[in-house]
């Protein structure tokens with residue numbers, strides 16, 4: 001004889017409670033999954049280099065070039081190609097080609113969270129160029145930072161001494177300015193002395209020890 005099985009009331013309550021708990025967790029997780037990227041997008045603007053075409057006025061016109069003013073694409077492409085070649089020759093070939101975003105208005109540059117600089121590299125995610133940053137040495141400078149993150153890790157800008165990261169970028173970008181502001185001038189001089197000592201062939205191997 002089979003008697004109908006009745007779960008004790010206490011057990012039912014636990015199951016009901018579990019179901020409600022899971023629902024709550026799902027609702028919370030859904031909010032987190034939906035809201036965290038939106039919050040990051042809104043609050044940490046450099047993350048926008050990951051999806052530049054979502055920024056108002058920016059179009060991605062080639063695999064590694066996004067641009068605000070499409071009529072200046074040829075100029076941007078030339079800056080990109082020349083800098084890529086020059087930096088490869090100076091500090092070794094790129095593992096991956098960097099993505100560049102060329103802004104022509106301060107609004108565009110500000111939309112990525114940047115303000116006064118000429119250009120900015122964001123890890124290995126991309127390089128944003130300001131309206132005044134359309135100069136060969138500024139593009140080379142940021143591509144050198146990109147190479148640093150390829151060779152020395154994403155956090156190299158924070159873990160390596162500034163005289164190395166900035167000094168190298170100012171020096172090996174062949175920045176034409178004879179005199180920089182004190183801070184960068186000192187970084188560049190210190191890097192030049194170090195670089196002479198280690199030699200170009202040992203650049204990355206010696207940089208790892210810093």
Ligand SMILES: [Zn+2]
Nearest residue numbers: 141145166169
């Ligand atoms: Zn720099």
